[in-house]
Amino acid sequence: MNTIVRPMAFAFAIAAAGFVTTVSQAADISGAGATFPYPIYAKWADAYKKETNIGLNYQSIGSGGGIKQIKAKTVTFGASDAPLKGSELDEAGLAQFPMVMGGIVPVVNLEGIKPGELVLDGKTLADIFQGKITKWDDAAIKKLNPNSKLPSQAIAVVHRSDGSGTTFNFSYFLGDVSADWKEKVGVAQALEWPVGIGAKGNEGVAANVTQAAGSIGYVEYAYAKQNKMIFADMLNKDGKKVEPSAKTFAAAASNADWNSQPGYGVILANQPGAETWPMTSATWILVYKKPEDKAATAEALKFFGWAYKNGGKMADDLDYVAMPEAVVKSVETMWSKDVATK
Numbered sequence: 441m442n443t444i445v446r447p448m449a450f451a452f453a454i455a456a457a458g459f460v461t462t463v464s465q466a467a468d469i470s471g472a473g474a475t476f477p478y479p480i481y482a483k484w485a486d487a488y489k490k491e492t493n494i495g496l497n498y499q500s501i502g503s504g505g506g507i508k509q510i511k512a513k514t515v516t517f518g519a520s521d522a523p524l525k526g527s528e529l530d531e532a533g534l535a536q537f538p539m540v541m542g543g544i545v546p547v548v549n550l551e552g553i554k555p556g557e558l559v560l561d562g563k564t565l566a567d568i569f570q571g572k573i574t575k576w577d578d579a580a581i582k583k584l585n586p587n588s589k590l591p592s593q594a595i596a597v598v599h600r601s602d603g604s605g606t607t608f609n610f611s612y613f614l615g616d617v618s619a620d621w622k623e624k625v626g627v628a629q630a631l632e633w634p635v636g637i638g639a640k641g642n643e644g645v646a647a648n649v650t651q652a653a654g655s656i657g658y659v660e661y662a663y664a665k666q667n668k669m670i671f672a673d674m675l676n677k678d679g680k681k682v683e684p685s686a687k688t689f690a691a692a693a694s695n696a697d698w699n700s701q702p703g704y705g706v707i708l709a710n711q712p713g714a715e716t717w718p719m720t721s722a723t724w725i726l727v728y729k730k731p732e733d734k735a736a737t738a739e740a741l742k743f744f745g746w747a748y749k750n751g752g753k754m755a756d757d758l759d760y761v762a763m764p765e766a767v768v769k770s771v772e773t774m775w776s777k778d779v780a781t782k
Contacts, residue, residue, distance in 0.1 A: 469740045472499035473506020473519030475641040476606050477540055477723040479662040481519075483754045484747045496743065502641060504603020504629050510534070510726045516736045518726040521605020522629050526702025534726050535778050536703030537771040539744065540751075541761040543661045543689045544610050544719040545671040547649050550576060552589060553670055556683050559584045561675040562617030562710070562718060568656060569597055569614065570621060571635035576654065584675070591654075598648045598657035601638025603629040609721040610658050613709040617718075658719075661689075662758045676718045677710050684717055689761045692720035698767050722763075730780050738781035745772065 478500040485496035499505070503520035510518025511532055519539075529536055546560055560568075564580050567573045573580060577590045600607045608629045615622035625631055639648045645657040646667050661684045664671045673683045682688050692711045698704045708720040725744060731737040748771075752762040763771075775781075 467736070468495040468497045469517075469736070469743055470497045470515045471506075471517040471519060471725075471740070472501055472509040472515045473726075474503045474521045474605050474723050475500045475643065476503075476521045476542065476544075476660045476721070477519065477760070478642070479660075479666065479758050480540055480542075480751070480755050480760050483758065484743075484751050487750070487754065488743055488746055491746075494739065494743070500641060500643075502600075502602040503605030503608070507603075507726070510728075513728075513732065516727070516731070516733065516740045519723065520726060521721055521723045522608035523701070523703055523705030523707075523722075523724050524726070525705070529703050533729050535729050535774065536705065536724050536726050537744075537774065538698070538704045538706075538722040538763055538767065539725050539747070540755055540763065541689055541693055541708065541720065541722045542759070543684045543692075543717045544606055544613075544658055544721060545661050545664050545684045546674075547646070547657050547659055547664050547669045547671050549649050549651075549653055549655045550593075550670065551591065551653065555670050556673050557585075557588060558670075558672040559675065559681055560672045562613060565674075566614040566618035566621040568595055569599065569633075569636070570625060571597070593654045596652050596655040597633075597636030598645050598652070598655050599631075599633050599636045599638055600640070600645060602640045604641075605629060605721075605723065606642060606658065606660060607631060609707070609709055610719065612707055613719050616710045662760065665759060674718055676714075676716050677712050678714050678716070680714045682715060682717055684759070686756055686759045686761055688715055688717035689720045689759070691715040692717055693722070693761060693764075698764075699770065704767070704771070727779060729778050734781045737779065741775055741779065741781065748772075 489495045503522050506518040509515045577592045611627045615627045639645045642659045642663045645659050646663045649655045649657040676682050691713050692708045696706045710718050748768045755762045
């Protein structure tokens, strides 16, 4: 059985290390939320700790949990893969900004299939997760994979059980390509799933798919890559076969107008372009504009500013995509105007 990389364990390691040093130094930065960016946040945190001796205590609990915790003021920042709308930001007194981009991939446990050998399109994926397609040798899958030996095996669907920005972006894509999905299942962080079993976090979905023969799930690409999972390629909006990579994620974001939505809340799913990965998404940070603990928020923004400046290569190593320089400058200007840290 494969060993799954479990980000939650590393989160507690960061927290424990921070506890030892808090007596003699500034407290570690506290945050909670999306599991989608956890691998890169952990990598940034390790490098930042070595450079500044300040740690990051980040709870990888899902976007829904992160939004609840920042609104409850139990953490300095929240993290979500589903951007809050302008009205909700204003009501809560929150500032929102994108931190990094990545891709969501379908992962499968199918004997004889190697990474990139299986090809799916959006409608077929929607029909699988709706329970309309129940066998791997269904005609729709065979049509997309005429040279593959697909077994007459039941498809075991694995989905997120927690409130998840990954689910929001995945369901947004399925709703964009399938009117039936949009009408009957919808687009949200938490769904009434027609079929399948639920698992908590990207790490939970990864673990379940790895252990269950004939299964399919959806995770952030870094989880698939770290755990050497079998992922499917996709046909994109232009009808081109593409594989997940930093290049195809960047292609999806290349024409995004980040200032078109409050809090930079641009959805990158199903963008046009021959090289575009169709399930690309950004992930956002939430902080209070008028925080009760200004020093803690200032420390968090120092970390995010450091990550913008120094974290691009680390992001690339994990197949995330750093934010464009123009977006970073806009965000940093917003910090200076809208977030009171003094």
